[in-house]
Amino acid sequence: MGVDIPQCIVVDIPPSFGPNIGVNMNIKEAKAIVGGLSNTSKMPGYGYGLSAFDCAVGSKLRLIKNSTCSMCYALKGRYTFPGVKNAHANRLEAITKSNWVEAMVLLINNYGKKIPYFRWHDSGDLQSLDHLKKIVAVAMATPKVRHWLPTREAGILKAFYKEGHSLPGNLAIRVSATMIDGKPHSNVGLTSTVSKKEKPIGYSCPAGKQDNECKSCRACWNINIQNVSYAAH
Numbered sequence: 001m002g003v004d005i006p007q008c009i010v011v012d013i014p015p016s017f018g019p020n021i022g023v024n025m026n027i028k029e030a031k032a033i034v035g036g037l038s039n040t041s042k043m044p045g046y047g048y049g050l051s052a053f054d055c056a057v058g059s060k061l062r063l064i065k066n067s068t069c070s071m072c073y074a075l076k077g078r079y080t081f082p083g084v085k086n087a088h089a090n091r092l093e094a095i096t097k098s099n100w101v102e103a104m105v106l107l108i109n110n111y112g113k114k115i116p117y118f119r120w121h122d123s124g125d126l127q128s129l130d131h132l133k134k135i136v137a138v139a140m141a142t143p144k145v146r147h148w149l150p151t152r153e154a155g156i157l158k159a160f161y162k163e164g165h166s167l168p169g170n171l172a173i174r175v176s177a178t179m180i181d182g183k184p185h186s187n188v189g190l191t192s193t194v195s196k197k198e199k200p201i202g203y204s205c206p207a208g209k210q211d212n213e214c215k216s217c218r219a220c221w222n223i224n225i226q227n228v229s230y231a232a233h
């Protein structure tokens with residue numbers, strides 16, 4: 001399967017994001033603006049999550065048997081606790097704030113000094129084209145950090161490309177397959193699939209064989225790996 005979407009440095013750098021980004025706030029203020037980052041034991045580095053209950057495509061997919069969202073871990077357990085739900089609601093509201101990009105850049109550059117890998121949406125998904133553009137702006141302003149963003153929102157990504165943009169080389173956006181054992185999406189750039197009965201497609205995620213952790217693997221962040229296949233739980 002070919003990669004139809006070129007991945008290169010975007011040319012339309014937002015004028016407000018220059019070398020002085022992040023000088024107008026400190027870490028504590030940045031955390032308060034974005035609602036904090038997450039730090040799971042499975043992944044290297046820090047991540048960020050929204051509520052899976054606010055996924056647009058995912059909310060429809062989770063009702064479909066054998067869809068990759070039908071087994072969503074982010075709709076149960078601790079994700080249903082009132083404190084977590086409140087935190088997600090605050091983060092969702094925050095993405096529309098004018099200083100959200102600046103705050104995310106400050107936090108990611110700060111925490112990325114130690115482990116330069118960042119995972120977007122360990123729960124939840126893209127909310128809009130504007131949301132995606134802000135994430136691209138964050139990636140561009142944090143060039144020493146590699147970003148991975150899994151998504152079901154192929155339509156938002158296609159709208160981004162249709163406007164003539166491309167992604168920075170440090171941002172791997174992987175569109176997840178619709179169905180377990182289904183084929184990867186085409187014409188959307190990088191992808192992921194979930195295998196249960198069928199053989200894995202492309203790179204097979206080794207997490208299941210290594211305590212459910214990434215350990216030294218960074219395949220999901222690697223823009224040279226077209227498809228990553230995860231095992232269905």
Ligand code: SF4
Pocket residue numbers: 204205206207213214215217218219220221228
């Ligand atoms: S493929 Fe590698 S980086 Fe991606 S989730 Fe699996 S172990 Fe982690």
